[in-house]
Amino acid sequence: MTYDDAIRMQNETARKVVMQDDFSQINRICGVDVAYIGDVAFCSAVVMDKNSQLVESVDSETEAKHSYVPGLLMLREAGPIFDTLEMLKSSYDLLLANGHGVLHPRKCGLACHIGVNLDKPTIGVAKSLLCGNVKPGGFVEMGGEILGYQVSSKMYISVGHKISLKTAIAILKEHGTEPLKKADINSKAQKMRKGLRT
């Protein structure tokens, strides 16, 4: 797949993103993250209940097919993430992904790509901005639209799919990002184990 193909795919997916709440209840939240040794991707997905109690955790080791290109993170991480989420036996109501959702040059960051393809409510959680400007109050504007929210100096969130920004903010303020933190720890632990036995 060429970069042009990927960009066309993003523009197409962007039209399918639902920026309104579309779920009955959030009982379980899944966080997914990837760590690397070169192009070997160590991915972890963690499902927790609303009280941050562990429900299930799975790990995978796959090969990253593309290098990282700003704006096209999905090319590098979507594959490993889909592979890992498929391993889960447990269901979940909300997905948390590291990276932006609609706060993206084409309004289709990694979280949108994952959310739309799995048809799951998804929130994008990023550590830094790719685009947009933070306004007083924390909302992030891009092209005259409010597309994200700055939770802290190192956390920006935006809609991935089937959830409103308002609800996304409320849920993260109430439940935090525990599944994502755990997935980060697990993916790095997995990488370290591999590093020691090679």
Place this chain on the structure above:
DNA sequence: GCGACAG
């Protein structure tokens, strides 16, 4: 043309 650039 130049700089900036999720993970």
Place this chain on the structure above:
DNA sequence: ATCTTGTCGC
């Protein structure tokens, strides 16, 4: 993301 020393602040 990953590499990577000392250093600033709570």
